[in-house]
Amino acid sequence: MGDRGAVPAERFSWQNIPPEDKDGGIVEGARPDVTGYVVKRLLQFVLVLLVLTGLVFTLLHLSGNPAALLLPANATQEQVAQMSRSLGLDRPIHVQYARYLANLFRGDLGTSYRMNLPVTRVIAVYLPNTLSLAGFSILFATFCSLILGIAAALKRDTAIDVVATMGATIGQSMPTFWLAILLLLLFGVKLKWLPVSGIGGWKHYILPMITMGWYSTAFLTRVIRSNMLEVLNAEYVQVARSKGLHERTVVLRHAFRNALLPVVTIWGLQLGTLLMGSVVTETVFAWPGVGRLSAESVLGRDYPVVLGLILVYGAIFSFLNVCVDLSYALLDPRITYR
């Protein structure tokens, strides 16, 4: 998960001051090297995944023979040995890992022990469900927190502000899995308004979406509120006001855009929170996504699926992190990449 309540990090090299030439003038056309930056991140990502899969591979294989777990409890030694042989588990570990990597480059992630299907196919079935749920959760969180945060900042110290701030503080203190059960109890069991498990029409999305977006909503509301308060007092906003601009124009055109930059940073850090949220949310609501799949695969010792999920999660994480970093350049032209 991302750093809860973390300080927005400087996760890349940036310079607030434009590069200067010898005369102290600003160099024209000092274009950011986006390609170089992306390539660097990509190489780092490949290296990390190699090390990580290697470590997980070792850990998984040191912890016991999965063949024994796949067979019924009364299986003989011979049957276990035969199962190990057929899965290739009797080879030395470095041979197994080399073979895994070789297959990986061909796009083959192995076969799931529990489902007896190619891992790529399993993930291809489960992943879209998680992505759609996560997408809706992010939209939900962004929408709600923007409204609450901006309203609280504009109506500082009124009832709206107090309710939004207090709600956010309490909301941040609730464990996701507990919130899921509360929602399930209230809207599913007591009121019977919404379905409580599985996937289907739009109604199935509501409770999981709220659960998954809850923490981010609470967190972002507080961040947006304090950013807006800071920006609303800035000189350029005062100037915009003194020019006689409409208050709505001042807020939307001048304050809002500048308050958004730190939000993007935190958005990046929220991705980890969402991931943890997906494991918990999908487990409670029996949502057929990769979050629930990872919990089940780890507990069921389905190594190939676990390794595949780490690769997929790592890829999504890195991709989104790069997107977040690049979006700074769009929002704040002062930032360049090294």
Added chain:
Amino acid sequence: MARRRAKRSVARVFRKPKGFIGISLLVALLLLTALAPVVATRDPLQQNLRWRNSPPGSRLGDAAQLSLLGTDQLGRDMFSRILYGTRVSLLVAATAVALGGIVGTALGILSGYVGGTVDAVIMRLVDIQLSLPLILIAMIWIAFTTPSLLNIIIVIAFWTWTQYARVTRAHTLSVKQAGYIEAARATGAGQFRILLRHILPNVFSSVLVIASLQFGRAIILEATLSFLGVGLQPPTPALGVMIASGRQYVDIAWWLATLPGIVIMLLVLGTNLVGDTLRDVLDPRLR
């Protein structure tokens, strides 16, 4: 002098409404858990199937003894289980936060003070960790070793050290250039002495703020791992385990899953409020 400053900070935290509510919440919860053997006389592990799923406020047994928060699916007293579960949560969170804090601070100071390759390696590790699916790694680590108390503490500490490292590194970098460090060096102070006596005290308030904010996070992490079945195991009275097993009875016995969650929420809320106020008082830069 440092002690007087610390005292003044505590007083300032206490004077702010947020800090006051936070401290009161925590003190109340700590008192209750500390006094668990006195206030909760029932054994949290004692089953009694005749009493199972009794709602809060039931009077049970021949003596019609009041069961304040009811009983669970095995007839165990919820009040006792929640108090003892809170003890476990506090123990795990405190140890994990201390461990993560010590490791993270040490690496952060080292990174900032030594610089060069050491700095590059440590900061790269921080970068890498931020791009890892930590929940998955935590689950794998615990599921494939053993879900012991120690392993859970290690996983949570591993999860939290990066923030200390980043912040203390930044502070060390700015403190390193100060005149008094040079003065200390000029008087012949060794490297270790400079780190311990001059740099550490300067980053300490930030470390304290982070630790207070991480404490709530550690409680939630422990509960989540226990809920997912890779944390503390039944029959240990852990809050996450109680919610997980109460989930199946949510339609007939709402108190099983809801009550332990309220305690987690209050604990986390208390530490977050104290942490927020501490940050405002000690280290506004962290905002």
